[in-house]
Amino acid sequence: MQSSLAIRPETVHDYAAIADLHACAFGNRSHEPMVVTLLRHRAAFDPELSLVADRDGRVVGHVLFSPHTIRLLGHVVRAVNLAPIAVEPARQGQGIGGALIEEGHRIARARGYAVSFLLGHSSYYPRFGYRTRAYGWSQVTVVTEGLTAERLEVQAPRPDDIDPLGVLWRQAEAEVDFAIEPGPDLLDWISPNPAIEALVYRRDGEVVGYTRIHRSEPAEHLSGPRRGGGEGDGRRHCSTGRSRRGDAHSTDTSCRCFGRELPGCDHRSLGSSDGGAPDRKSAARLSGVGGKRATPARDGGVARGV
Ligand SMILES: CC(C)(COP(=O)(O)OP(=O)(O)OC[C@H]1O[C@@H](n2cnc3c(N)ncnc32)[C@H](O)[C@@H]1OP(=O)(O)O)[C@@H](O)C(=O)NCCC(=O)NCCS
Numbered sequence: 358m359q360s361s362l363a364i365r366p367e368t369v370h371d372y373a374a375i376a377d378l379h380a381c382a383f384g385n386r387s388h389e390p391m392v393v394t395l396l397r398h399r400a401a402f403d404p405e406l407s408l409v410a411d412r413d414g415r416v417v418g419h420v421l422f423s424p425h426t427i428r429l430l431g432h433v434v435r436a437v438n439l440a441p442i443a444v445e446p447a448r449q450g451q452g453i454g455g456a457l458i459e460e461g462h463r464i465a466r467a468r469g470y471a472v473s474f475l476l477g478h479s480s481y482y483p484r485f486g487y488r489t490r491a492y493g494w495s496q497v498t499v500v501t502e503g504l505t506a507e508r509l510e511v512q513a514p515r516p517d518d519i520d521p522l523g524v525l526w527r528q529a530e531a532e533v534d535f536a537i538e539p540g541p542d543l544l545d546w547i548s549p550n551p552a553i554e555a556l557v558y559r560r561d562g563e564v565v566g567y568t569r570i571h572r573s574e575p576a577e578h579l580s581g582p583r584r585g586g587g588e589g590d591g592r593r594h595c596s597t598g599r600s601r602r603g604d605a606h607s608t609d610t611s612c613r614c615f616g617r618e619l620p621g622c623d624h625r626s627l628g629s630s631d632g633g634a635p636d637r638k639s640a641a642r643l644s645g646v647g648g649k650r651a652t653p654a655r656d657g658g659v660a661r662g663v
Contacts, residue, residue: 360413362453364460367407367419374416375409382443388551389441395549396423396440400542405468406437408461410444410453418444420457422465422473426538428530429472433538436472437465439482458485462613472614474535479609491535491612510559514546514567518557521564522546535612 367375379389396402401424410418422437429436439461444453462485465473475482479489514522519541530536539545547555548569558566 363411375419379443392549418453422461428536434471439475474612482611487611487613
């Protein structure tokens, strides 16, 4: 009997198989199954964009495209974030990953999404139209001089922080070319990755900042590239996102425009296929803590229009 592969939206009956698949494909880490579970709880979650590869009734692959509103080159557009994707290790290299991605693009385009973006293998996604280095580092300079622990309260985001955080976010990201508009859910301000810690900063009861920092590398992310003397000058540099310039096999940020609705969003203005940094500002999830904004670094990015 010939086996058949079907790409279809997930159902609740697939949840356990999808969790096992991600745990297995990502080296028995529990992070990815948790990420999928958390992303399913977002108000914007669309089950039609959570696709399984079904071989004779068995789940052998899964991809999730999560809806977001983003600001891209001056346009507010509906976009999807591709993450995560996994194929059963024994069946990798048979086109299953590609079939999941192409079907996801087809559905996303039909549902009116203009762009797909991701953080992933920089040599895998370009074959599906993604442009690398579409977005990357975002950095702020935080003036810590005169800022005492008594005055700055640091805590995990709470529901009543969401409105002031939204205001802060829009101010901080007003001039970047690629920024996610966080939604109204607390989950939009907490990374689904348990290794990333989200913190809100209050001064005299007022929300003045927000950071997302990798728990295992807090010093690196807090200090970032040194400018003008680094921490010694009473400032700290915060950044999110990482990419390794020039490494063909590195993890990178990518974006694919679906094209027609977005004047200016084409392969000349978005991302890069040759490893060169695009001449544009970049964005990531970070807002300033009562300090002034530094120039965003021109690093990172893979992108595609669906
Ligand atoms: C990445 C993954 C989803 C691809 O699925 P797949 O079904 O094996 O992919 P396809 O069969 O469509 O494509 C195979 C091609 O992708 C390439 N490829 C697979 N993984 C790759 C990677 N990590 N980086 C670069 N290329 C990769 C293969 O070399 C092969 O190339 P070829 O066609 O030139 O021989 C799968 O390898 C997987 O589950 N990996 C573990 C989980 C993971 O890393 N997910 C992605 C996180 S960004």
